Amino acid sequence: MKAISRVEGRAYPVGLKNIDTDVIIPAVWLKTISRAGLGKGAFESLRAVPGNVFDDPEYAGAPILIAGDNFGCGSSREHAAWAMADLGISAVIAPSFSDIFSGNAFKNGLLAIVLPQAAIDRLMEVARTYDIHIDLETQTVTTPFQDRFEFEIDPFRKHCLINGVDEIGLTLKSSDAISVYEAKLSADRPWLAPNPV
Amino acid sequence: MSTPQTLYEKIWNAHVVEQRDDGTCLIFIDRHLVHEVTSPQAFEGLRAAGRRVRRPDLTLAVPDHNLPTTARLDSHGQPIPIADPESAQQLEALERNAPEFGIKYINATDAKQGIVHVVGPEQGFSLPGTTIVCGDSHTACHGGLGALAFGIGTSEVEHVLATQTLQLTRSKSMEVRVEGELRAGVSAKDVVLHITGVLGAAGGSGHVIEYTGSVIRALSVEGRLTISNMAIEHGARAGLVAPDDTTFAYIKGRPMAPSGANWDAAVAYWRTLATDPGATYDKVVSIDAADIAPSVTWGTSPEDVLPITGIVPDPSAFADPSKQEAARKSLDYMGLTPGTRMTDIEVQNIFIGSCTNSRIEDLRAAAEILKGRKKAANVKWAIVVPGSGLVKQQAEDEGLDRIFTDAGFEWREPGCSACLGMNPDKVPAGERCASTSNRNFVGRQGPGARTHLVSPAMAAAAAVAGKLTDVRALAN
Ligand code: SF4
Numbered sequence: 001m002k003a004i005s006r007v008e009g010r011a012y013p014v015g016l017k018n019i020d021t022d023v024i025i026p027a028v029w030l031k032t033i034s035r036a037g038l039g040k041g042a043f044e045s046l047r048a049v050p051g052n053v054f055d056d057p058e059y060a061g062a063p064i065l066i067a068g069d070n071f072g073c074g075s076s077r078e079h080a081a082w083a084m085a086d087l088g089i090s091a092v093i094a095p096s097f098s099d100i101f102s103g104n105a106f107k108n109g110l111l112a113i114v115l116p117q118a119a120i121d122r123l124m125e126v127a128r129t130y131d132i133h134i135d136l137e138t139q140t141v142t143t144p145f146q147d148r149f150e151f152e153i154d155p156f157r158k159h160c161l162i163n164g165v166d167e168i169g170l171t172l173k174s175s176d177a178i179s180v181y182e183a184k185l186s187a188d189r190p191w192l193a194p195n196p197v
Numbered sequence: 198m199s200t201p202q203t204l205y206e207k208i209w210n211a212h213v214v215e216q217r218d219d220g221t222c223l224i225f226i227d228r229h230l231v232h233e234v235t236s237p238q239a240f241e242g243l244r245a246a247g248r249r250v251r252r253p254d255l256t257l258a259v260p261d262h263n264l265p266t267t268a269r270l271d272s273h274g275q276p277i278p279i280a281d282p283e284s285a286q287q288l289e290a291l292e293r294n295a296p297e298f299g300i301k302y303i304n305a306t307d308a309k310q311g312i313v314h315v316v317g318p319e320q321g322f323s324l325p326g327t328t329i330v331c332g333d334s335h336t337a338c339h340g341g342l343g344a345l346a347f348g349i350g351t352s353e354v355e356h357v358l359a360t361q362t363l364q365l366t367r368s369k370s371m372e373v374r375v376e377g378e379l380r381a382g383v384s385a386k387d388v389v390l391h392i393t394g395v396l397g398a399a400g401g402s403g404h405v406i407e408y409t410g411s412v413i414r415a416l417s418v419e420g421r422l423t424i425s426n427m428a429i430e431h432g433a434r435a436g437l438v439a440p441d442d443t444t445f446a447y448i449k450g451r452p453m454a455p456s457g458a459n460w461d462a463a464v465a466y467w468r469t470l471a472t473d474p475g476a477t478y479d480k481v482v483s484i485d486a487a488d489i490a491p492s493v494t495w496g497t498s499p500e501d502v503l504p505i506t507g508i509v510p511d512p513s514a515f516a517d518p519s520k521q522e523a524a525r526k527s528l529d530y531m532g533l534t535p536g537t538r539m540t541d542i543e544v545q546n547i548f549i550g551s552c553t554n555s556r557i558e559d560l561r562a563a564a565e566i567l568k569g570r571k572k573a574a575n576v577k578w579a580i581v582v583p584g585s586g587l588v589k590q591q592a593e594d595e596g597l598d599r600i601f602t603d604a605g606f607e608w609r610e611p612g613c614s615a616c617l618g619m620n621p622d623k624v625p626a627g628e629r630c631a632s633t634s635n636r637n638f639v640g641r642q643g644p645g646a647r648t649h650l651v652s653p654a655m656a657a658a659a660a661v662a663g664k665l666t667d668v669r670a671l672a673n
Contacts, residue, residue, distance in 0.1 A: 016526075017519045018398055018498050022638040027619040031263065031283035033237035033290050045639050068519055070399040073432065074638060076334040077235065078350035096402060099368075099434050100334060100348055107352035154366070156221055167352075168248070171360045174215055174223055178251075178362060181214045181225055191455035191463040192227055194254065194322055 003164030004109045007091045007134040010062040011127040012053045014046070015120070017068030021101070024072065024080040038079055039086030054087075064132055066123050067094040071112075072101025081108045091134050093141065095120055106157050107167070115141065119149045136162060201473035204439050205370050205405045208345040208470070212328050214362055224365045227327035228344075229357050230313045231258040231300065233291040234619070235332030239355035240294040251361045253299035257322055260288050260305055261312045265621050266582050266609035269306050276306060284620065298358070311585020311611040314338040314552035318422060319585055321451025325440035325467045330357055335552050335635065336435075337428040341421035342448070343440030343470060345405070348429065368434045369479040371404040375412040377486030382669040384562060385420030386554055386633065386652035388412065389427040390492040394502030395484060401433030404480065407472065408438050412486045418447035419558045426553045427635050430499040439471040491668050493539055494637045494650040496527035501637070503539055505655070505667045511535035530639055531647050532627070539665050542649070546630035547572070547579035547606070547660040548642070549653055551616035554633035555584030559653040560592050563633075564600040566657035566671055572605040573663025579606040580622065582614040604660065618643040631659035 029041035047054050065084070071094040072080060081104040084092070091111035105112040111134065115123070119141070123132060126143045133142045136158060141149045160167065185192060202210070215223040229252075236258075243249070250256060263284040271277050279285040288305070295302035303309045309320065313331055317323035317339055325343035330336060332354040339346035353363060373392055392408075406428055413421065421438040428436030438444075445464055448454050455463040490504035501524075503510075512524035512535070528535065533542070549555070549563050560583065572579050581601045583589035589611060592598055598608045615622040616634040618641060624630040626645025633656050634641075637648040649665060658668040 017523055020498075020636075020638045022617075022636070022641050026640050026644070027617040028644075030234050030619060031281070031287055033241070033287055035238050045644075070402070070432065073398055074334065074429075074636065076332055076336075076348035076350055078238075078332075078352060081350070096399060098399075098432065099403060100350060103353065104350035107350060154219070154221075156217065156219055156364075167364065168246070168356050168359050171223065171356065171362060171364065174362075175360075177215050177223070178225070178360065182361075185225070189462075189466060191459035191466075192324075192327070194228075194257075194453040195456065 001107065001109045001160070001164050001166065003162060004090065004111065005136045005162045007063050007111060009064060009131055010059050011064035011066050011123065011132045012059050012062050013124045013127040014053060014065055014067050015124050018070045018073055019067050020074035021072060021077050021080045022074060025077065025083040029083070030077060030079050035082045036086060038083035042083040042087045061088050063088060063090045064134065065089050065092045066120060066127055067092060068120070069095045071097045073098040076100045078104045078107070081105050081110050085110055093120065093123060106161070109161060109164070111136065111161070113141065113151050115149050115151055122147060201476035203370050203472045203476045203478060204343065204407055204437055204470055205345065208326055208328065209367060211326070221364055221366050223362050224328060226330055226357050226361055226363060227255060228317070228322060228329040229256045230317055230329070230331035230336070231256060231354070232262055232313050232331070232333065233260045233287045234262045235351050236294065236354055237287060237290040238351050239358060240298065242355045243298070243358060248359045250298040250300060250358045255361065256300045256358070258291060258295045258300050259303040259310055259313055259316050260291055262613045262617065263287055263620050264305055264612040266612045266614045269610055308586035308590060311588065312552045312555065312613055314426065315555060315584030315588065318342060319451065319587060321448055321454025324448065324454065324463070325444055326470050330363070334429045335426050337433065338422050338426035338552055340425035340428060340436040341418060341438050342444055343438060343467070345435055345437065347435040368405045369403055371401060371406045371433070371480040371482065372478040373406050373408050373482045373484065374410040375408065375484045375486055376410040377412065379412060379486050379489065382491050382654065382672060383489050384652040384654060385416055385423040387489055387492045389424045390494065390502045390650060391489045392484060393427060393431045393499045396431040396482065398430065398498045398500040399432040401428065401431040404433050405435045405437060406433040407478070408436060413438055414441070417558060418444055419556045422556070423553055427499070430635055440467045491652065491655050493655065493665055495531065495533060495539065496524060497530055497637055497639050498523070498527070499635065499637060499650065501527060505539055505665065507539050509533045509535050509537040509539065540667060541664065542629065543575060543664045544631045544649065544659050545575060545577045545628040546624050547576060547656050548615040548630055548632040548634065549580070549656050550582030550584070550614050551634035552584065553635045554653050555582060555588065557588050557591050559633065560588070560597050563653040563657040564597040566654050566668060567604040567661065568600050570604055570661045572660040575663040576660050579660050580609055580615065581606050582609045583611050585611050615642050617641060618646070631656045631665060
């Protein structure tokens, strides 16, 4: 995972609630065996609407997206995070995220930042004309004005994001503990071994 | 005496390999289901890092999402190639990756093939008290057996393949208690649609839900799978139903399930799993069975649920301004006007299938309504897609296929089909579909497709009437 500690730039002011994974990347785009190139299909149905923010030159290349409640609900497709990354987005700010999406975002170094609705409303306003600044180290979102919003993040996730930690590598360091668990499991619950079919 | 625990806490505690100071746990995964769409990049990652699959014996791969549901073998018994090159490539990747990493693979022409969430329980691979993951959000389905089952992304698929564990933090717990007796014409699907309407699409966020109460206890395992399947549609991480004698009777004798002395040991363990008296949940929601009617969705979020006797809502009637906005967009997409009676909405397509409703009891319920009837002339496309080859065989043995084809339905090969617009089965833009699947999102069944989620019996009734219909008017 690539390290990330700061994101600065324009933000797509989307604002909608319940933006589901089929909106982020429709199923027809999932027939790929690679992680790259999904930006083309990102937010397809929103982009079909004339005057949408994604095709507005004002926001070209914006690294941030602002959304409403329950962002990323729906499917477990990590393609949603890949598509957003491919579009050049490094952070999403919303009042809440679906559990699976925020996990997928984290694994791909995409910041999923939770702020209260009042902060979202203010950022939506600022985003129309100004840059937004996110600092993971200090856990703040700031604007060129006096706005300063603090956000929570799990300390382990913060550490992994800032240092670009390979999570599998990290878990593999616990291989011995896993082996001990497995040995105990086959003694305690031998019936767990599936009958071969 | 030890502190009373919930079913969720018991399963969680039994799977902790290690706990970090911040509370994050390394959780052991007992069962991993793999399909073609969310796995290629995970196998690619393993290959790039020179890693192997730690426990291929706990992993089962089966293709479902991409597979066309038309005939798979030609008249000489040879496999028919898949026309779409990208789908074919994804399926070939799984066919290659499974043996390369030593994983058991059920191929597209095997009678055991089907939708991952139908195959797992059917084969006895999914068991109570286990942790089950799959790169698919409807993995919650297996919770109907009393397993802690949830969907994961591709990076986590890779993590589980390499380590047989996941780094997780404990979710909060919620009890959704459904008490009373279901009214005539009300099925498990109506119960879960109703729950989703009550909780909202994000109501279960951050929680694992245990469904309890007399209604859940009285349901068959298949009905419980239908309920738990849609836990994700009210935002929950996972759904659970405590395993009981109904569960054990369902599992006994299934090919991959424990047998002999192992069976007795397993049942003895499973009996200890139910939530202890006095254990508490972070949140409790009570639902009265008498309030549940045959249900249908009107919008583009699964929370947009109404009884079939309802009328399309007026967006300005919602208290929350962002919901008003969402409802306006939904109605625009769905081509509906506030005040329209749900029973006046014509449908052109019927889909009976998906991991929510493609098991034998679902097909029986639909066939019961269709027996001796025909689909209405305005219904252009009506398909039944059994959840697995074994469900298909069973239905054919019972003569259900004939009832469907006589009624004007197509009888297909197993797969995800029109549940998601990925394989050739799609609903045309601007047309409506009464669908037994689980998501009515914009474009879910194909670009511009308009989905109304219903139970199998309600889908059958809609086929006969050519519009959304109260199944109680047609019950045999
Ligand atoms: S049937 Fe639908 S919901 Fe179920 S696994 Fe397939 S695509 Fe997902």
